[in-house]
């Protein structure tokens with residue numbers, strides 16, 4: 560997915576878009592066991608789809624369960640890992656023996672720390688290095704959970720009585736995309752390469768929107784006509800529906816290419832509703848205008864947009880000397896290193912989000928407060944109020960928790976979770 564300020568990515572404008580959308584409704588970083596309702600669907604004789612609401616979008620994990628044990632495709636969100644393990648144990652005893660990671664986005668490998676130490680972990684050969692840099696530093700994956708086997712092309716795994724073909728189709732949705740095809744069961748996990756029936760998201764740091772259409776065509780060419788396509792977030796579908804998804808990608812890419820060639824800018828193309836015929840693909844985390852923006856950025860690579868958010872220096876500053884040092888580092892880089900790092904409305908909120916998602920509550924509060932100070936009426940104010948309320952509550956600061964919960968409730972009067980939190984705290 561999505562990262563999202565994603566998810567499901569990162570920072571990566573695409574991921575940011577998704578995260579920005581999901582942040583406002585996502586569940587707490589400190590989820591309690593049982594909080595995630597994991598739905599199980601049997602796809603074939605021994606193939607199960609485990610799905611849950613990742614915060615406004617579906618997240619899927621596939622399990623092959625049989626005489627050889629459990630093989631998992633992806634490990635879901637970190638916060639849902641305990642619930643996922645409990646559900647898996649209703650299918651078979653023990654933990655997975657093999658894990659195949661479809662790509663790098665957090666909601667697909669968040670359970671690695673819980674599941675990934677003992678089993679053999681398979682991923683794209685780029686995945687190890689991706690997980691040791693940038694925003695992934697905040698996840699602090701241990702060495703034992705990183706891929707043991709990497710591939711650039713394809714490999715086969717023989718497990719539970721069938722050949723599982725793992726095929727690298729990399730560089731469109733992200734830099735580590737794999738397709739996992741259960742050849743006998745006729746199910747193919749395609750993760751971010753298909754988001755049918757919705758517009759997809761793109762990790763603009765490691766993926767490439769302009770390669771999306773050809774990546775999907777490659778899947779269509781490789782897979783048999785009767786296979787069930789299992790997207791990481793979209794709806795399970797047939798090859799016929801995958802062709803419709805491909806048709807949308809190909810034609811919308813050509814529309815935006817053609818409009819830009821006429822000298823129009825992105826805002827004009829959006830205003831003219833250039834993708835009005837494709838509105839039926841809205842409904843998940845990318846709107847028609849969002850898709851125009853992805854394509855527009857893809858065609859007009861602006862060097863200024865390639866600057867990363869300062870996630871790495873801030874991670875190391877936090878690690879070495881704590882929050883005050885990291886906040887001072889933020890101010891210093893913002894003042895002196897705009898040539899190297901991107902500072903905009905997203906920056907402080909994104910750092911706060913990364914810390915919040917990884918249960919660093921006081922540190923996340925520091926960055927959400929900074930975001931509100933810099934952009935008191937910015938697009939992330941709801942996210943900041945909501946997560947500050949939770950962060951302060953988790954760290955025992957009742958007065959600040961109440962203040963931020965109330966601010967969030969003012970903006971979202973129907974939010975019953977926050978209303979209950981206020982009621983609970985007022986009784987203390």
Ligand SMILES: [Zn+2]
Nearest residue numbers: 560561664751
């Ligand atoms: Zn993704």
